[in-house]
Amino acid sequence: MPSLNSSDIIDVLVVGGGNAGFSAAISAAESGAKRVVVIDKCPKDWAGGNSYFTAGAFRTAYTGARDLIPIVNNVDSETAKIIDMEPYTPQDFRKDMDRMTSGRTDPALSQALIDESNATVKWLAKHGVRFQLSFNRQAYKVDGRYKFWGGMSLKTEDGGKGLIQDHQAAARKLGVRVYYSTPAKRLVTNNYGAVTGVVVTYEGVETLLRVSSVILAAGGFEANPRMRSQFLGPGWDLAHVRGTPFNTGDALEFAIRDVNAKQAGNWSGCHSTCWDANSPTDSGDRVISNEFTKSGYPLGIMINTEGHRFVDEGIDMRNYTYAKFGRAIREQPDGIAFQVWDQHAIPWLRSEEYRDEVVRKVWGSTLKELAQKLATDHNLADPYTFVQTIQDYNNAVYANRKEKGNQKWDPSVKDGLSTQSSARRLPLAKSNWALPIDQGPFMAVKVCCGITFTFGGLAVNPDTTAVISSAGHEVEGLYCVGEMLGGLFYGNYPGGSGLTSGAVFGRRAGRAAALALSPAKL
Template identity: 30%
Template sequence: MTTKASTKQPDVLVIGGGNAALCAALMAAEAGASVLMLEAAPREWRGGNSGHTRNLRCMHDAPQDVLIEAYPEEEYWQDLLKVTGGITNEKLARLVIRASSTCRDWMRKHGVHFQPPLSGALHVARTNAFFMGGGKALVNAYYRSAEKLGVQIRYNASVDKLDIEDGRFVAAYIGQERITAKACVLAAGGFESNREWLREAWGQNERGEWPADNFLIRGTKFNQGVLLKHMLAHGADRIGDPTQAHMVAIDARAPLYDGGICTRIDCVSLGVVVNREGQRFYDEGEDFWPKRYAIWGRLVAQQPGQIGYSIIDAKAIGRFMPPVFPGVQANTLPELAQKLGLPVDTFMQTLNDYNRACRIGTFDHTSLDDCHTEGVTPAKTHWARPIDTGPFYGYALRPGITFTYLGLKTDETAAVRFNDVPSDNLFVAGEMMSGNVLGKGYTAGVGMSIGTAFGRIAGTQAAKAAQAALASKEAAHANA
């Protein structure tokens, strides 16, 4: 099969269709390059995981349009350092942080709108800029802008393999169709939707379970990691642990794919979480929810049956973003345990031990308050209040995987590297290189910061590479 799109060689080929790919395509087009973008999904599912996003984490030294107060570089860096446990490339992380302070005007130029600062339960109006209409509106705005700039877009265009010679991109293949370009940007996502690869990465645990079998995919089903696997097999330098990912505890009733943000359970820090044996297993009040929500998917993945249960009482209602499904409700704790299928005696022992250990100070869910436990393991270091006021609610939790961190090693030019030598015409952005910044953990909005920063760099560098190739060709003709 040959199409018109493949008869004329574009300057820049962008493989992918989400935020990072779109940023790359827009920057390359703005630089004067002809651009062809290949999106694996059909048009109605375009945009990858970006359609499920809501915001961008932004550095700023003073109040700025939709951002209140200040969120300086060093604080952003310390937040990232804390969640990653130091498994991050500081140079590239700081590049992302600085880029996040200046990208919004460019985003607005391409039709993205931001909503006024949020108040209420989210407490991220200082650190995060929220997209008006969410990620879907952002994706649609970028596609409209790309089309106006003359970017060719093909849907249902899944790339199987690349021709690479001496670290240089030569061609991409959609089945038997061969597409050449002077430069290429890889922004095709991670492997979170590839169940076989997830099983291989996570293996079998000591209980004989295959944890990955119980993972739900918060985002797109089209991120199969085909191109990532192909690149790793052909010697591209790799970075990241295949079991590390942006993984959130989500409602166990969520769909297998595309459940998005509304399936997240946000009441964890207001109560306790137990496993199927009725036992607590981690500090629910360790830090503010936007900095800690992304560790809970992995915590649940390590529990028997890869399931947990978030338990709250009436005092918590109205203090968190309600999920898409209502919780299981009961008038007493033993009744709640029965409804959730948990061992009543163990569950009640856990709740009684926790309630007795609570040392109530001044409860304040907007600060790291002094309500904590004493004499119970695990401790709850903030927001610890007895669960004693009916009705009681329980939410079954499953690991919800957003995107994986295994990827291609890169540098500040976004170049793909082979044996530590950067390619001069093959670049990478988004989930395919996020492991350079995110070795583990996550903090709200940083994925879009990485995709935006490196998408823009990759697009700019690809356009330069294409111009250099054209200049070289013209010089060769002149000398012939």
């Protein structure tokens, strides 16, 4: 690959090589930009940003299985006959966005995400992204049929690893050049405030790259303990980093400093989930990756070190709770909790998250034995309360079952089997999927808070993703996508909408940057 030459003018320079960055680069190249370059501060063996560490889930509106099957590679004709997949309409997506963000989501940004979600995944498929139906994560086989749930039926083959491989291949075909170990340091503007260059460190030397436009796609500040403590609050410096250690907020800070970019979104909010407490603290693992996720809590209960439950594990489908329950764990004593199941639920746990090779399991033939082991080796402070909490929970489940009669337990829908009945009610309900924990041997897994990405970012024009300055005007030649785009998510988010957002707005940004080029530059 040719060296970066400071004398050349780059048509579109993308800062950041994750899903959003590659979507922007591919879009710019197909829209006519001839000199498209992606730079990333990480070394090549850390390529892909946070996208690499995802499960590859894309949330999109769809009319049913027939809408998605043409772009997936894991459904044969016989399997197609036993799939139950309700339509996930734009109206459903809208309700979920509003509900998850308590109505705070920017309406124009979220509407663009919703309206273009379907077309964008099909655009990615056209460029070689290998999609699959997410049988392992988003469907349960009930009565011989695959029942999909939660509006997140699509994933990429081999998760985030496969997604980045496919993006890299598509970029190569379009002539996009990619440079690793090349961090951006500052933006350069002309007398009119338009961005005309970016200072980078290339091969150990500070170099000015002349540009027609820049698309910032460098991620949030989730890997920066100082910024986490500053914006998310005390204790957040101790959260485990789920993904890349290179998302330290540099581009957010230099955009605010150099062009007075307007800040937008939920700067005290983030996506954080139930994460293996024995995982690395400061970065994800490139091999184990998303398998450190521990999302089986709807099938059991979660108990803190003082022996108390602290969330309603069944309040909603997992897709709508996993991104906020990490915060709930972070707020517990010692920042840890225990997920607990018995033999009713253990067979339903997903193997990629709970198989012996990726998680340390604690077993007890009785609840008392389990509690004692957790107290001896895993920081459970009050084993007596732990056991009493489960017994109280069981009694509430029995009362509900007696009142409900023969109502069927079904993890693919909100089944209404809870801890609440006219005879007994827990102060903190489990609203659905409440199975008794009374059939040993019993199993527990220790979890902590794993931070995925931060919600605070920059204000943009929703149509083009052009960055808005604090003075209220667009910064000419500067766009922003991915985690750096502020205003979509507040407090929580609908699962799978992060990757979709990166692709939708990356596509918009690349097209806008290419169209902004004068004919002489094309």
